[in-house]
Amino acid sequence: MTIEAPALELRRINKRFGPVHANKDITLSVNRGSIHGIIGENGAGKSTLMSIVYGFYQADSGEIFVNGNLCDIDNPQSSIAAGIGMVHQHFMLVDTFSVLENVILGVEGGFKLADGLSKARIELERLEKEYALDVNVDAIVGDLPVGLRQRVEILKALYRGAEILILDEPTGVLTPQEADHLFRILDILRDQGKTVILITHKLREIMAITDAVSVMRRGEMVAHVETANTNREQLAELMVGRSVLLHVEKEPATPTETLLEIKNLNYIDADGVGRLRDVSLDVKAGEILGIAGVSGNGQSELLEVLGGILAPASGSIRYKGQEMCGSQKFTARNLRKIGLGHVPEDRHRSGLVLSFSANECTILGYQDSPEYNNGLRLDQRAMINACETYIEKFDVRPTDPMLKVSGFSGGNQQKLVLAREMEQDPDVLLVGQPTRGVDIGAIEFIHNQLIKMRDARKAILVVSVEIDEVMSIADRIAVMFDGEVVGVIDSKDATETKLGLMMAGIRDTDALDKAAP
Amino acid sequence: MESFQLTILMLDATLRVATPLVLAALAGMFSERAGVVDIGLEGKMLGAAFAAAAVAAVSGSAWVGLGAGILTSLMLSALHAYACVTHKGNQVVSGMAINIVVAGLAPTLGFAWFKMGGQTPSLNGDARFRSIELPFAEAAQNIPVIGYIYAELISGHNIIVYMAAAAVPITAWILYRTRFGLRVRAVGENPHAVDTAGISVDLMRYKALAVTGFMCGIAGTYLSTAHGAGFIRDMTAGKGYLALAALIFGKWKPVPTLIACLLFAFTDAAQARLQGVELPIVGTIPVQFIQALPYILTVLLLAGFVGKAHPPKAIGEPYIKER
């Protein structure tokens, strides 16, 4: 038996960021032509490790072997030369450029762009065919949905001749369909002999597609297993260091009065496109209404209209019986006073001010509440106390309320936002993408919190692109397509196929029934 | 006919006044498109104006002066890059510091060298860029309209005016059609993307700032050895800031920036002719208001017609890899 050198081998990698030892003596071996998963809690050091492999950061010590050869990787260029490509968690694309321009950036092949562009166009066509990666190469990247942007990133790597492709949480922002498509692409890549390293928080994906898994915890590599020899429960335990419940345990809902009632709601965006069309929904106290749908079908706009950020074109919204549309009170500020909580979809863009300290972020949106104000003064003590309570209740790490939130990991940032909105004890809670980019330990926690709120007779509306998530926490599920509500079903009756069809815009109940098992 | 001729002459003045603005604004375009704010255009121009005039006076050659102007401006640009790129200093402060240092240093050196109160000797002959008569300009003079336009407006400028005219398409070509331009634009939009593509962000910014320095050097040289004939302290008189305003006004794009520069220059040329003119109804408008007219007009245009500008996304932020 010939021992083929592993495609990638890491030996005793160490990396520190100030006081944080992000990677401790990491050793890893990845076989050629395999898909290798890496999992771990938020802040476990996965992204750091991969950034080191890609030459973006430099390890304090340690060695990297590619195909058995010691590689001195000290910048992305040397890593690209060694055949490594990386798709970063936050895409490294220039939004104002076309796909083509993004792909050739750095490998333009000559001073005049025209030559490089035409060469790249041909090459990209080939790659697109070979790996089923269709994108319009002349589209402006900023206009593309995330799924397509990711393909651009993959194309970028392949165009540079990557043999080893690293993907950092690629499905975090993808719809299930997009994720499926991605996995098909990864499969093809593997079949073509490429090596894929996949970082993810989703055990389902690990089980579905990887050949082997490595688990990281607190900067250390704690386990390597063959995917075939493990299961989700075991992986979860390895990751978090305790056993994790992967299913949400909940009693059936006992909804009572309607707290949020939406009738014929329409919203037209700045470009004159109707983003919400005659949406009618209601949420009762004591239930969770899940909104499923492929992202970009009006869910974001629905949340922002309900949150008082966007002004609807027409329709009616009643909070606790009070008509909001056309009312002076229909502002984000007043809605909070009336008893609305809103966890936005994107914590970085709207939920937090990254340069603020944690305690300053805990009053975002509630800055004029009497609780935090003492006459003219903002009551710093009250802010810190509240923040400490949240940190304690929601198990946020690190625990210092004076730290800048940019220094918290995504999961912990999400917990801070959730804590802020939930602890104000709202009657109606809007939640967008509750667990995006969050590790499973935290997911479990967040889901339980939502159920607890439901059981405290609150009306909760959850928007999520994760079908699993919607199915497991929602009591009723509304599916949106192209700005309209395709249908509302009881989650007991929901199946993945049925929801999938609805998400594609199919209303025909016969077809749905037929699809039902 | 006379008003036609006056209009042409006014446009002629517009071109002369616009030249340093165009060169400086395009210079700033490279820097700002690469993500580095450059309010040091003023200082670079002033430095170049001084060096060009001083060297031209000594050497007797405007071209040698131009070389000195460019070299000086390049050095100042390198200083800006050293502060803001290498040491991640604040770009606005660095630009201001350069403006202030040059404003003091140029006359100080000028006084030490020429003992003429910080001024350089008056330049004449080959020490100054002279007007170029284009072929047949003389003959065309008498052809109505077209010939007159050719002779007065197109012909008879100094070489740097033509350089400025050429700089617009060249800049557009470099920015949009070359590898260098692609990388400059990328580094100003998303330096992380550039870094992960294996290109050094710092080096790109240095290069872009070098181009800025080069073009600013020409702009400054124009002031002292082409349009004027010698250096006098503070002779840029805010043109660097005006060029920056034109750049923003033109939304960081070559042709709109050119138009903004021409507009500024035109209002400037027009206000000279409006001073003291009796207007119907309002009578004679106070000189100060006529002089403020270009600025008022700019504000009105900005408020009325020019929509929101989208500056390069990474502008003003020093690039720090480990975010």
Add this chain to the structure above:
Amino acid sequence: MAEAKIKFGTPAKIPGWINYAVVPIVNLIAAFLISGIVIIIIGDDPIKALEVLFYGAFGYPEAIGYTLYYTTNFIFTGLAVAIAFHCGLFNIGAEGQAILGGLGVGLIALYFDWLPIWLIIPMAMIAAAIFGAGWAYIPAYLQAKRGSHIVITTIMFNFIAAALATYLLVEVLIDPNGQSPESREFAETTWLPFFHEYLTMPKTPLNLSFIYALILSACFYFFVWHTRWGYEIRVVGQNETAARYAGISPAKNIILAMMLSGALAGFVGVNEIQGVQHRLILDFTGGYGFVGIAVALMGRNHPVGIFLAALLFGALYQGGSELAFEMRSINKEMIVVIQGLIILFSGALEHMFRPKIEAVYRRIVGPQIVEAP
């Protein structure tokens, strides 16, 4: 392993005094070194120059009075630029707003001087604030509602303010008995009290405005970090989307911040016109608005930092004039060079020596081992 530990041991935490004292001092020394070289080139004694500069700024009571008087102006413009910065705005218009502030003081002092002293003094100060704020309002409104770039509009408004002031002083407010473009002297009841009227110190322009500037600095700190309005301004400045999500109107806060900024800049008019000149004149803003940008940035937009930066520039202005006075070869241009070099080294190149200084500190203290959390 022990070796590895040492290698990866977290470097000792850099104490505050390194950052807030050693680094700035090293930067200043560097600026003076380069200035010294220039002074040597023009043939004078740099050590003596430094002595004169320092003595001129702090060496005797009159010098201190002048230094603090300049400092007052820089505090006002520094705070003005800083409050706009907190809202994510770049106010280059402090110069024009200061001109308008002076105009406000002048109009009240010229036309309402029959009012009692306890009324006219605060009225003139309020007028300065209102005029400055009003002048900032237009660019702010255009930025908030029409997206007109505030950097351009404020630059333009500087020119327009200068034109307006020149027009008024040449045509309207000019002292009918005088020949220069300035108004008549104000009635004494409108003057702000000088320090030398109450303290035993020589006559200097230092007046009540200085105390006022210090009080405003404290208010600034309180407002920006300890009130909901300051909080909202900072949210808008850091993240407009988050502001909208939190029910904070970016437009309203942009206008508020700019008007506060304009009002602060307008107080230069209080110090100069009401405190010192006692008549409306041209050019009293003397570039304080522009230097305010450097003051705010060097002071990290924090009132304590702004005070220190303002003091530095105040000292430079006053010490510089002493230097120009005492040393023949050093003229006003040379002073400008020194000021520029200080802005360069303490502002733009502030990080140049930091890593080296920190490295030296670490070598002295040695590494510390801290485990990851």
Add this chain to the structure above:
Amino acid sequence: DDFKPAIVFDMGGKFDKSFNEAAYNGAEKFKKDTGVDYMEFEVTQVSQREQAAKRMARKDASIVIAMGFAQASAVEKAAKENPDTKFTIIDMVVDLPNVQSIVFREEQGSFLVGIAAAMASKTGKVGFVGGMDIPLIRKFALGYKEGVMYANPNAEVIENMTGTTPAAWNDPTKGGELARSQFDRGADVVFAAAGGTGIGVYQSAADAKKYAIGVDSNQDHLQPGTMLTSMLKRVDVAVYDTFTAAKNGTWEPGIKVLGLKEDGVGFSVDKWNKDILTPEMIAAMDKAKADIISGKIKVTNYMDR
């Protein structure tokens, strides 16, 4: 030996190519002739005016010359506080027992060069370029205009001011453009009273082969061949004489008006303009000068409107 003269220049600085520079030249000449050094200061901030005047007094200056109208209130304060120090202010009147005020009749000199301009002009149009629009500059402009009209009642004067900030005194490119715009409109002689901005005006005139008239000091050498003449304002002489008088003990407080009669203003005739400034022009100017001195011609002083 213990005679200590002092001079405070105003904002333009001692190398402003006109007023302050003329004073500097006068002071330098005094230093050369007598070997007595003088103290000096260039004002850069408004508040420095008072500070400088007082500091000179404190340093035991025997005589302090303050340049420019803007220093009036500073001189007033300093003079009151230092009644034993002699002050001379130029271009403005301060009525105190220890202050001498020297004012020039710029309008008279401007009147004369206006005559030359009108006579040299073939088109009947002449130009005027001022720095900032302030009363002093209007004084120049008005006298000039009257002179032009006196020589040619049909003439037209095109008048331009450079700007509204102090930068207007140092903007040669703008000055050049203003001059060109006047040439474009038919003017063929231009008179600049604009400090450093004038340099650009003269250059522009030389480039366009038109005539220009200098101001304050004799600027004819700047562009030999196209400088028609210069309107002289003998600030240098005034400074020199003031120092000398103070040294000799003949200095007296009060107002000193320097017009044509006192040779305080005038025009230049020298080797650079001898080919352009024709004997007829000189004769006309000399005649007007005599008439002004005798009171036959009244030139309006803008300040006395």
